[in-house]
Amino acid sequence: MTQQFYVSPEQLMKDRADFARKGIARGRSVVVISCQDGIALVAENPSPSLHKIGEIYDKIAFAAVGKYNEFESLRQAGVRYADVRGYSYDREDVTARGLASVYAQSLGAVFTAEQKPFEVELAVAEVGATQAEDHLYRLTFDGSIADEHSFVVMGGQADKVSSVIGEGWRSSLNFADAVRLAMTGLIPPGEPEEQAKALPAGALEVAVLDRQSETTRGSRRAFRRLNDADITALLA
DSSP: OOOOOOOOHHHHHHHHHHHHHHHHHTSOOEEEEEETTEEEEEEEOOOSSSOSEEEEETTEEEEEEEOHHHHHHHHHHHHHHHHHHHHHSOGGGOOHHHHHHHHHHHHHHHHHHSSSOOOEEEEEEEOOSSGGGOEEEEEOTTSOEEEEOSEEEESSSHHHHHHHHHHHOOTTOOHHHHHHHHHHHHSOTTOOHHHHHTOOGGGEEEEEEETTHHHHTSOSOOEEEOOHHHHHHHHO
């Protein structure tokens, strides 16, 4: 019978955290920005079908970086949670805070109990009637949850992208300005500005939580995904 090597709990948690961080850093960044028109969600994603951004419920959206199969399973679980809660109680009882708490519990349980942690980082966004009522939550691989303000940047070179977004963000941004700001941050450091303008619409995934969805489109569903033509027109 072979004897197993002893690993301290501190070292085990550190190794798991390092493993998850490396996996997340290999992905391309996702930017979520609160603006005057609502909440803009922008990701550099050339795939037309494997989405990093998705709808959860009426006014709630989901964005993620990392391993697709892992964050897609979390997105689907979030949709089921929202549907059941909205049907059992009331649609207004489905909130980003409640969803983020459920995600935090799931990620924390996997990180501590499973052999391999999830290599994912999530953002849950809920658009409010005013910009002050927007809610942005950021969840990391270990179940940590943070209530963010103004914008969230995840994955890739998140620190550098976040510094660019922080310098350019202001509360008066409209949706088009927010998308342009996100694109500026997503361009790798050192790239010329001309290349940023040449980033094709097909390489971007863009969605919006429209603050005025009920009045402008007659729908309580605020989420809207933009196609390539919409993105091109928006940036023009």
